[in-house]
Amino acid sequence: MIEFEGVSKTYPDGTAAVDGLDLRIDSGSLTVFVGPSGCGKTTSMRMINRMVEPTAGRILMDGQDTAQIPTVKLRQSMGYVLQGAGLFPHRTAIDNVATTLRLAGASKADARRRAGDALRLVRLRPELDDRFPSQLSGGQQQRVGVARALVADPPVLLMDEPFSAVDPVVRAELQGELLRLRGTLSQTIVFVTHDIDEALLLGDRIVVFGPGGTVHQCAEPQTILERPADAFVAQMVGRDRGFRALGFHVEDLPVLPLGDPGADGALEVPGGSWRLTVDDAGRPLTWENGVTRTPAGDGHAAGSSLRSALDAALSSPAGTAAVVDDAGRVVGWLQRSAVLTALEAPAGRP
C-alpha cells in the first residue's frame, strides 16, 4: 500500500506542482492519475520513487516512510515505464531488460535468461531480442520498456504516459496487453495519462488532478462517469458520459435462439426480411435484405456491457443485434426493444 500524507511539491519560484495531496493506493490495484498538462500528476507519481523530492508531507510504502529508504534501494523496488520507453540506445532489447537485474547484482547469464522470459511475457518475438532500440517499432520499444520494468518482479510498477507516443492502433493493442498482464501480475500499478478514456479503460481507481496540483475526485471509473464530483471532472470526462457509463453495467438480456441456417449458411433474422451471412467460423459478415448489403460489426459479446448491447442493436440495420460467444461465433439474437426495456428499468443506475 502506498500512502500520500499531505504531500506538496513547490518549486523555488513559488509554483505549486502538487498541493497537499492525501491519497491511498491499495496493494495490487491499478490506480490511474489523470488530468491536463501541468496538473502535477506526473510529479505526484515521480515522488513515489523520489525522482522528485516532496517539499512537504510524506509518502509511506507499506507503512514505511520512503524518505527513510535509501534512494537506490527504493527505486530498485519499483519498475518505471516512461513515455517513449527511454530505452538505452546502445544496448540491445534483451540487454536493456537485463540491465535491471545486473544492477541488482544478478550474474550476466542469469540476467539474460530472465530478461528473455520477461520479453516473452510481454510477447516480444524472440528474434527481436538482439536488436537495438532504433531497429524496433514504437510499440515494440514500449513492450521492451514494460519488460525492463517488470523483470525484477518489483512490488510497484510506475507507468508515466507509457502509451501516448504510439499510434492509436498500437496503443489499443498495448492497453489490451496491459489488461491481459494484470491477470498474471500482482504489482501495485500507478499509471499516469492525460487521456480520460485510457484511464476509464484501465483503472480500478481514477484520481482526477486539476490545475495547481489539486485532486478533484478519486473514485472507481463508473462513479467518475455517473457522479462526477464537480464541473471540472464532468468536463474532463467529456461528452456521452451517460452512454459511456453503460459500459460498466451488465444486464441479463433475453437472447432469442438461432433458426436453422439457409442453404448458403446465412442466418434468418426473426421477424423480418434481413439475413446475416457468416464466415466459415460462424462470425458475422454482412447484413442483407435482398436490396442492400451492410457490413456487420463484431456483434454483442454475450455477458458484456449494456453499452455493447445498445451499440450493437443501434448499429444493426435489422434492428436486431447478433449475439456472439467468446470465439466471435453468432449464437443468438438480441432485439433492440429488449435493450431499450433494460434501459427503462434501471437496476441501481442513477
Add this chain to the structure above:
Amino acid sequence: MNWMFANPDEFAALFAEHTALSLLPTLIGLVAAVPLGAALRGLPRARAIAVVVAGIVFTIPSLALFVVIPGLIGTRILDPVNVVIALSMYSLALLVRSVLDALDGVPPAVRDAARAMGYSSLRRIVAVDLPVAVPVLVPALRVVAVTNVSLVSVGAVIGIGGLGRLFTAGYQRSYPDQIVAGIIGTVVLALLIDRLLALAGWSLTRWQRVTEAAA
C-alpha cells in the same frame, strides 16, 4: 624525400617524438574533460564560467603559451613539458565544451530511465551517458588530436617539436628536402591518428548504425 631515406633513424625518432607530444596532451585533455564536464553539468553557474574560460584559453596563441609557461611554472624553456602542458590546456578547453554538448545530447528519457532503475550518478555516467555520448564526442576528439599534431610542429621554433624541427633545420640549411620530409611525416601522422580515432568511434557506435525499422 631523399633526406627521409638517407636518415631513416632520425626521421623515425622525430616521428615517435611527435606522436608522443601530440597524443599525450590529447589523452590528458580527454581524461580531465570527462569528469570535469560531468561535474559541471550539475553546476550551471560554474558551467557558464568554465565555458567562458575555455573560450579564452583557446584564443591564446600556442606559441605564446609555449614561451610563457616556463616563466610561470619554472621549467626550462627547452623542456618538452611546456609543449605538453600548453597543448593539454587547449585539448581540455576544447573537449570540456564537447563533453558538455555530448552529455546534453543524451535523451532525458534515457537518463530518467537510468535514474529510476536505481543507477547511482557515477555509475550512470559511465554505463549510460558516456556510451550514448560517443557519437558527439569522437568527432571533437579527432579535431583536437589533429590540431595537436599540427601545433606540436610550431614548438620547433623554440627547439621542441618533433618533426617540426625538420622545418627549422631545413630552413636554416636551405634544404627543402628536409622540410618536405617533415610535412609528409606530420600529415601522415595526423591522418593516421584521425583514422584510428574514427575507427574506435565506429566500433563503439554499432548501435547507431542499425536503423532499418523492424517489421
Add this chain to the structure above:
Amino acid sequence: MIDTATVLLRVLEHLGYSGLALGIAALIAVPLGLYIGHTGRGSWMIAGANALRALPSLGLMTLLVLLIGAGVVPPTIALVILAVPPILSNTAAGISVADPAAVDAARAMGMTDRQLLRQVELPIALPLVVSGFRAAVLQVVATATIAAFVNLGGIGRFIFDGLALYDYGRVVLGAVLVAAVALALDGALALVARAVTPGRVGRTRTRPDSANERVGE
C-alpha cells in the same frame, strides 16, 4: 628598448598579414561554401579542405620561402590554407541546414535560385558563417606569429628576438600582445555574430532545479 611606436608597428603588421590572408580565404571559401550548401554538390571539397588542416603551417611556409623566395607570399599562402577549412565548412553547413520548410515556402513564392540564396538561405546561414570566420581569425592571428621566423615583421618579432637575445620580457610582451589581439578580434566578432542572429531573444529561462528533474509534466 621597445617604444610604443614599435609595438604599434608590429601590431599593425600582424593585423596586415592576418587581414590579407583572411580576406583571400573568405573570397575563396564563402562562394564555394554557398555553392556546395545550395546545390548539395561538391561536398568532397569540404573533406579535402579538412584534410588541409593537417598541413603544418610552419613547414609549408619555410618550404615556400625556399622555393619561391622570401616575402609576404609564403606566410600568406600558409595562412590562407589555415583559414579556408573553417569558413568553407561552416558556410556550406549553414546554407544546407536552412529550414527546408522556409526554403520550400520561398520556392513556392516563386523565388529564383539567386533570390532564394540571397534573401533566405544566406541570412539564415549568416550566424554559422560568422562563427566559422571567428575560428579562422583565431587560428590565423595565432599562427601569423611564425611570419617573423622567416624574417618578416608582426608580433612574432618580439618572441623570436626575445628568444635570440635571451630577453624573456620581450618574449612575454609578444605573447601577451598576440593573445590580446586575438581576444579583441574574437570579442568584436562575437558582437557581429549576435547582430546577425535573426530573431534572437534572451535565453529561455529554465527552472534552476530542473537540470536533472523533469518538472511537472
